[in-house]
Amino acid sequence: AQSVAQPEDQVNVAEGNPLTVKCTYSVSGNPYLFWYVQYPNRGLQFLLKYITGDNLVKGSYGFEAEFNKSQTSFHLKKPSALVSDSALYFCAVRRLPARQLTFGSGTQLTVLP
Amino acid sequence: GAVVSQHPSRVICKSGTSVKIECRSLDFQATTMFWYRQFPKKSLMLMATSNEGSKATYEQGVEKDKFLINHASLTLSTLTVTSAHPEDSSFYICSARDRAGQSSETQYFGPGTRLLVL
Numbered sequence A: 001a002q003s004v005a006q007p008e009d010q011v012n013v014a015e016g017n018p019l020t021v022k023c024t025y026s027v028s029g030n031p032y033l034f035w036y037v038q039y040p041n042r043g044l045q046f047l048l049k050y051i052t053g054d055n056l057v058k059g060s061y062g063f064e065a066e067f068n069k070s071q072t073s074f075h076l077k078k079p080s081a082l083v084s085d086s087a088l089y090f091c092a093v094r095r096l097p098a099r100q101l102t103f104g105s106g107t108q109l110t111v112l113p
Numbered sequence B: 001g002a003v004v005s006q007h008p009s010r011v012i013c014k015s016g017t018s019v020k021i022e023c024r025s026l027d028f029q030a031t032t033m034f035w036y037r038q039f040p041k042k043s044l045m046l047m048a049t050s051n052e053g054s055k056a057t058y059e060q061g062v063e064k065d066k067f068l069i070n071h072a073s074l075t076l077s078t079l080t081v082t083s084a085h086p087e088d089s090s091f092y093i094c095s096a097r098d099r100a101g102q103s104s105e106t107q108y109f110g111p112g113t114r115l116l117v118l
Helices: B101-105
Strands: A003-005 A010-014 A019-021 A024-026 A033-038 A044-050 A056-058 A064-068 A073-078 A087-095 A100-103 A107-112 B004-007 B010-013 B019-025 B032-038 B044-051 B067-073 B076-081 B090-097 B107-109 B113-117
Touching (some): A003 A100, A019 A107, A033 A073, A073 A087, A100 B044, B010 B019, B019 B090, B019 B113, B044 B067
Parallel strands (some): B010 B113
Antiparallel strands (some): A003 A024, A033 A044, A033 A087, A056 A064, A064 A073
């Protein structure tokens, strides 16, 4: 079964510092991995995805994620955090047959001014 | 980017009534739409996969007679919560996958519908 795990419920970082939100995956076959962000009482916004190709994926709002096959990880990163990045972040993996997404438990990111 | 809308954004209803939630893809065609349920500060749980022109596929444990899904066109799917009860109160989110080209692996999410059953 396809699954992702987000080991941290909460991540706090100071504005201007680099941030990392962790995600590990467990899949059979090639993984299709995604990051989404959710602001309060809103739907999810797509940040980036890894399907194939370069292990470093660049996405929206300055975010990037590194696919690491040996560590089965897909951590979300940003070099310099903004207060406006504070939100709930979800890692997800695609499963078949209809390409449904299975989400991780979510990580609340708080960027402190 | 692709836009998905939901209507209504918030609904309050009495126990025993039925509520219909619409999900529309505004600038693309979606062969497949998905319905999720999210509890406060929790992850999204997939309820069902909505396929245009055919029956929806429900996840294990989701009552298909309680959560009726209709996907009548390539841009519209509806979720009807029948005989709603307070335990059905939740945040319902739909998503749609653009069937065209390289974007077909990406799901675009609606803004969600907050349902409160009194």
